[in-house]
Amino acid sequence: xxxxxxxxxxxxxxxxxxxxxxxxxxxxxxxxxxxxxxxxxxxxxxxxxxxxxxxxxxxxxxxxxxxxxxxxxxxxxxxxxxxxxxxxxxxxxxxxxxxxxxxxxxxxxxxxxxxxxxxxxxxxxxxxxxxxxxxxxxxxxxxxxxxxxxxxxxxxxxxxxxxxxxxxxxxxxxxxxxxxxxxxxxxxxxxxxxxxxxxxxxxxxxxxxxxxxxxxxxxxxxxxxxxxxxxxxxxxxxxxxxxxxxxxxxxxxxxxxxxxxxxxxxx
Numbered sequence: 001x002x003x004x005x006x007x008x009x010x011x012x013x014x015x016x017x018x019x020x021x022x023x024x025x026x027x028x029x030x031x032x033x034x035x036x037x038x039x040x041x042x043x044x045x046x047x048x049x050x051x052x053x054x055x056x057x058x059x060x061x062x063x064x065x066x067x068x069x070x071x072x073x074x075x076x077x078x079x080x081x082x083x084x085x086x087x088x089x090x091x092x093x094x095x096x097x098x099x100x101x102x103x104x105x106x107x108x109x110x111x112x113x114x115x116x117x118x119x120x121x122x123x124x125x126x127x128x129x130x131x132x133x134x135x136x137x138x139x140x141x142x143x144x145x146x147x148x149x150x151x152x153x154x155x156x157x158x159x160x161x162x163x164x165x166x167x168x169x170x171x172x173x174x175x176x177x178x179x180x181x182x183x184x185x186x187x188x189x190x191x192x193x194x195x196x197x198x199x200x201x202x203x204x205x206x207x208x209x210x211x212x213x214x215x216x217x218x219x220x221x222x223x224x225x226x227x228x229x230x231x232x233x234x235x236x237x238x239x240x241x242x243x244x245x246x247x248x249x250x251x252x253x254x255x256x257x258x259x260x261x262x263x264x265x266x267x
Contacts, residue, residue, distance in 0.1 A: 004036040005241045010047035014160070018236040018247045021053030024129060024157035026149075026171055026250065027060050029103055033163030034241035041106040049126060057127030058160075059134075059148065061170045062104045063097025064089055064119050072189045079190040080201045086192040088199035089119035096122075116148060119191040120204050123148050129155065140205045143173040150174060157250040163243025166223035175254045176213045179261035184213040214265040221265070225257045 019025065027048060037043040048058050068086040071079050087094075092115065096104040107113055107124050114130040116123045121142035125133050133155075138146045149171055159171055176184070185208040192201050207213050212221065229235075229248070233256075236247045 004038045006038050007043045007047040010240055011050040013240045014051040017238045017245055019051045022055040023052050024152055024155040025052060025058040025160045026152050026157060027058050027160045028164035028168050029162035030164050030243060031103055033243040041103045044103060045107055045110055052127055055128050057125055057129040059123050059125035060104050060107055061100060062108050062122045062124045063100050064122050065095045065097055083190060083192045083201050088192045088194040090194045091115050091117035118142050119193055142206060143209060144177040153251045153254060159248040159250055159253060161246045162240050166226050167220045169222060169226055171250055171254060172222050172225060172257045173209050175257035175261060176207050178258040181214055181261055181265045225260050229253060229256055
C-alpha cells in the first residue's frame with residue numbers, strides 16, 4: 001500500500017507554495033490528484049485549516065444538490081406547479097452539488113464550517129472571516145457585486161488550486177460581471193426553498209453561469225483564460241501531495257479575465 005500523506009506534510013507543502021497564516025483562500029482541489037491522505041478528505045481539511053492558521057480563512061464552492069433542475073427547461077408559467085413535490089433547499093442540510101466532489105460535501109458537514117444561504121451559489125467557509133464572507137449573499141446575481149467572490153477579492157484573497165481541472169475557477173464568474181461585453185446572456189431559474197413560513201418557490205436571475213455570458217465556439221473559455229494567465233504570469237507552483245498546484249492572486253486573475261472577455265467575447 002502506498003504511503004499516505006499526513007496533514008502536516010500537506011500543510012508544509014502549501015506553506016512552501018506561499019500560503020501564509022492569516023490568508024484568505026478560495027480552494028479548488030482534486031483528492032484523486034493529491035493522492036492518499038491520512039484521514040482522507042478530513043485530513044485535507046485539517047491541512048487547509050492548519051495552513052491558514054487561526055487568523056486565516058478558506059472557502060470552497062459547494063453548490064446544492066438539485067434533482068429538479070429539469071423543471072427549468074419548461075416555461076416559466078409551468079415551473080411552480082412542477083416544483084410542488086420538490087425537496088426544498090435548506091442551506092444547512094441540502095447536500096453539496098454532486099459534481100463538485102467529495103471534499104465539498106465533507107467540508108459542508110464538518111464542525112466549524114459556515115455556509116451561505118443560496119440554492120444556486122452556495123459556498124462553505126472556515127476560519128476567522130467565514131461568517132463575514134458568507135453573510136447576506138445577493139439573491140440575484142449571486143456571483144456578482146456583493147457576493148462572496150467580491151469579498152474574497154476585497155480581502156486580498158488568493159486562489160489555491162490543488163490539482164483541480166482548469167475550468168473550475170469559480171472566481172472567473174465574478175469577472176463576467178466586470179467584462180465589457182454587450183447583451184450578456186442571462187438565465188432565470190426557479191427553486192423551491194425552505195423559509196420560516198414553509199417551502200416556497202422563488203425565482204433566481206443571473207448571468208448564465210452554465211453556458212456562458214456569450215457564444216464562444218471552442219474550448220471552455222474558463223480553462224483558456226486560466227491557461228493563458230498561468231503562461232503569462234509568474235505564479236507560485238509546486239506539488240501538494242501528488243497534485244501540481246498553483247497559488248494565484250484573486251484580484252489580478254479577475255482583472256485579466258475581465259479584460260480577456262472584453263476582448264474576445266465582444267462582437
